Amino acid sequence: MKMKKFINDPANLTTELLEGMAMAYSDILHLHLEHGNMVVSNALDTADRVTLVTLGGTGHEPALSGFVGDGMLDIAVAGDVFAAPNPVTCLEALKLADKGHGVLFLVLNHAGDMLVADMTMKLAKKAGIQVRKVVTQEDISNAPRENGEERRGLAGAIPLYHICAAAAQAGKSLDEVADLAQRYADSMATIAVASRCATHPATGASFGDLGDEDMEIGMGQHGEGGGGRQPMKTAKETIAIMANALVKDIPLSKEDKAFVMINGSGATTLMEMFILYRDCVQYLNGLGIEVVAHMVGEILTVQEQAGFQLNIAKWDDEFGTFWATPARTIAFSQ
Structure with a gap:
């Protein structure tokens, strides 16, 4: 059966999606495209706290970029449809997000995302960025709890974003926010x-x-x-x-x-x-x-x-x- 979707050139899906999102919700977010596709919260400009960054492919809307805003994610680095972005863009996102209190890097457990996240963390260490990574991996269908590192990350990351962002707004340190994120991920x-x-x-x-x-x-x-x-x-x-x-x-x-x-x-x-x-x-x-x-x-x-x-x-x-x-x-x- 032939696919029927209201799109233009499939090669431009990610660009056109993000441009439309930024046009429709300019009061909440904007695009930062100098180093790749970043969706950035307008609230980041005045942030004086721990900040939150994630990465992931498009095609899952509203996730993940739809949860960028005041009281949730500060930056979502967007890859192409169902594909991870590159680590250089993720590194630049961590730099942009860092307001002097450190950055919490939140990653859903999928092979491409994890590979990019691990490379990003190595680059961040060399760059001297204070960052903690927390992985969500809560899909019970493909591994038992004791093999949690094999579990896929699903929609459970979304409430975690808000709980962690609220903790950051309350003045919690990076370690405190990261520990809270891990505790929620485990719950x-x-x-x-x-x-x-x-x-x-x-x-x-x-x-x-x-x-x-x-x-x-x-x-x-x-x-x-x-x-x-x-x-x-x-x-x-x-x-x-x-x-x-x-x-x-x-x-x-x-x-x-x-x-x-x-x-x-x-x-x-x-x-x-x-x-x-x-x-x-x-x-x-x-x-x-x-x-x-x-x-x-x-x-x-x-x-x-x-x-x-x-x-x-x-x-x-x-x-x-x-x-x-x-x-x-x-x-x-x-």
Whole structure:
């Protein structure tokens, strides 16, 4: 089936996407293109604190650049569609972000991103930049918790951005903010399900074919298989499978508090997402777990893939305090 998308030249996807974003939200962010594609928060100009930088490919909008703004990311270095940017651009982003208090470098665990991040850290050390790197790797489908370095980073990075940015605004040191980021990363887990695969917007290539009656639990955000292909189930049945796996992995117990995210993959309707959120809250309440914070919507997408990511984090008062801090980005306000 021929791809149908409202684009121009596929070779210019990233440039045109970022230009349009900057035009539409000039009150929140701007582009810094001297050394590559950087999306920069306008709030960085007056920042006197630890700052936050991330990197990643485009094609997952609103993530990651849509979470640049006041109270979240200071800079997102954007690669081409589903591709990591280069380390030189990332180094320049760290230099631009550094306001004398150090920089927290946040990376989702994917092979290309990790390779670039490791090279960037070596360059930053030579340049004398004070930087800490924290990796999010919470996808339970491709490795057990004890092999966390093999787990993919999914949408759970997004609430972490806000919690860490709020801690930085509160005057926390780089080590304190980085330790908080690691603690949050360790407190959460994510699993995804897809019912229809996406196409690559530059090539038209399909990520796979799930047919008319199947879904796959554990599919990654670039079409990576999860080994959980099975007949399509209801929202409640699907949540029971996924939430049960996350509760065991974190783990969560009776009287714990939790954060829940339903992240639509691109073609899942808001109707479905609200039903899924309802079912997840009821499932957790049935275990004696209270849901005290949440995100529902398209947060980190996979083009027109149908499905969602379920992210759950074990919550505490410190996370809650920073979560309640005001923030404003294209895709998030608090």
